[in-house]
Amino acid sequence: MKLFPLVTITLLFFAIFACSTHHKEANTDMKAALDTAHYTTVKWLDSTVQFGGIPKGEHITVRFRCKNTGNEPLILVNVRSECGCTVTSYTEHPIMPGSEGLIEAAFNSEHVPVGNVRKTVIANTNTKNGTEHYLFFEGQVIADSVANH
Structure with missing residues (x-):
C-alpha cells in the first residue's frame, strides 16, 4: 500500500515538469521575438x-x-x-x-x-x-x- 502514494506523487511530478518545460519553450520563443536588439x-x-x-x-x-x-x-x-x-x-x-x-x-x-x-x-x-x-x-x-x- 505504501507503493501507491509514491507512484502517484512520481506521476504528478512528471506531469507538472512536462507542462512547465513546454511553457518555458514557448516563453523563450516569445522573449526572442520581443528582443529588438536581435x-x-x-x-x-x-x-x-x-x-x-x-x-x-x-x-x-x-x-x-x-x-x-x-x-x-x-x-x-x-x-x-x-x-x-x-x-x-x-x-x-x-x-x-x-x-x-x-x-x-x-x-x-x-x-x-x-x-x-x-x-x-x-x-x-x-x-x-x-x-x-x-x-x-x-x-x-x-x-x-x-x-x-
Missing part, C-alpha cells in the same frame, strides 16, 4: 497569391515564401487568418539568415459566396521592417454549374 529583416517572395478560379466547395492550399534577409534568426511568432475558412500552418523553427520559410493557408470555398475572393493572412515576426505582415490570396469562386461547362 530583430532581422524579411523579404516576402510571395506576398500576394493569385489562385485563379475554383468551383464552389473546392479546397485549395496557397503558399507564401519568405526569406530572412537580415543577420539574426527570423521567427514567425504567430500566423493567423482573418476568417474561419482559412487554416494556416507555418515554419515554426527559427529561419537562419539567408534561408527561406513557408506559410501555408488552406482555403475552403464551401461557405463562401460565388464571385471574387480576397483573403488575408497576418504574420507576426521579429523584424525591423515591421512586425506585422499582411499577405493576401485572391481569385474567384465559380458556381458548380458554370465550372462544369
